[in-house]
Amino acid sequence: MDSTFQKISIIFFLLVLLTAFVWVEETAFKIPDNWPKPKYDFTKNPLSENKIELGRILFYDPILSKDSSISCSSCHLQYTAFTHMDHALSHGIGDSMGTRNAPALMNLAWHSNFMWDGAINHLDVQSLAPISHPDEMGENIVSVVYKLNRNKKYRHLFAASYHLSSITGEQVLKSISQFMLTLVSSHSKYDSVMRKQSLFTNQEKNGYALFQKNCSSCHTEPLFSNFQFVNNGLALDPDLRDYGRMKISGDAKDSLKFKIPSLRNIEFSSPYMHDGRFKTLNQVLNHYTKGIQKNNTLAKELETPIILSANEKVDLIAFLITLTDRQFLFNPAYGFPK
């Protein structure tokens, strides 16, 4: 069977060649010390400088919306950890209102589901939702790809990254993913304390203990979420009637469950919760101490009320503020492309 041998050696040769190409272009994804392995499969979309930059340009370009009025960054602003500042419910095309609060975008490589109800199952296909949503960008991926293919700048950028003659939907989506994957926040004061490079104040230390006791079962370190869907006791808004995860799973056990958000950069990502009902962290803590609505899907941990004195609330908030990562919020690599 020397033809088999021949084939194997040829395939081997090809693989070596291929890895040589990939090796030249790939950019490594850095996992912060002591963080778990990311969920995103980088082997299917290896990072490269060109593609990250292309993704960034797309993220900031209103070409993705129907009337070129809205870009991803219209609702996801860097200085507020990529959430929508001062808008409880996001505004989209033609000033229409969405029904949910834009979440902060960071450490997305560790998420396995996206959106408050997990409607999106992979980061690559996330962008399809806002592009197609009539209240958001009101466009569709077919005409986005058409517009990009007619645009000289984009034809060059895509050719430089993908070495193909025309732009495809897959390339557009994977490029936007590449940029979003680089949005890693791991340089807060909390992180430097964990790395033994600085110390908490007494107040922060006390807040940290309260946090570990009351909050970390859901807002689990180091990402400050375990990304499960739970009911944290918010009352149903009678106008929005948003039952969260149940809409996706069709299972009554998932009624009022939402994806646990990370609390990194929480100081800057107000308003809070899926519908942006709270403006301040104080209001959030008041919810956990005296606003919990009991019903049969409520998380076990919240069945018995959390008790926090006025001073303890101040300490807990002092701790939450140590999750602010200025390096992330002001990193020029994440800003509007030059």
Place this chain on the structure above:
Amino acid sequence: MKKIFFSFVMSFVAPMLFSQSYKPVQVNFKPMFGSQELVLNDSVYTFNLKDSVYIETLKFYISGIELLCKNKMVWKENNSYHLINLSEENTLHLMLQVPKNIHFEHIKFYLGIDSGMNTSGAQGGDLDPTKGMFWTWQSGYINFKLEGKSNACATRKHEFMLHLGGYLYPYNTIQTIVLPMPAKTSAIIVIDIKTFLSAIDLSKQHHIMSPGNNAFLLSQIVAKSFSPWIAPSKK
């Protein structure tokens, strides 16, 4: 430059890889309405005696093609995902490259996309989201799409839209289809939309646009509308 070098190498290597005798096996899909050929945006077809229908879109995914001999898999296509779209004639004909020495009696394939591929992010080729077969607001492929108008539907302009898909238990809509394939070099597979429409109630099920029990049940019925083509004997 790299690309040129790569294709240069490939032009030598590819013939060596495929030099072992392969034969093309053609699989042709033949959309029918009963005994008539199904044509889009053209004829009005009748079914259930009194109902009529006009078809505008028929698109579906065929994946995981295998050839079987005595119920055992003897060959399978790699990366086997095909979008069949009646409005693009060439998509109705699949060309399989099968080693010459392989004997088979049946063809097996899935109608739809497996759950693994549903959760693997953006794909290219026939799976590219620009093909209009990926839901945007809740991730997942549409396995089967049939759109048109029928007097049976009390909807705006009598329109119906059946988008069947969903990969999550218990409403996983992918269907396995096994059909005899006696001819060695080609097969014609009929999908009979009359069989399908006669088995459902279009007056109630005219807009299915998300995963769930309806999509699940209708997918099973679509799967039963596939059969090997038998040339009409009487002239």
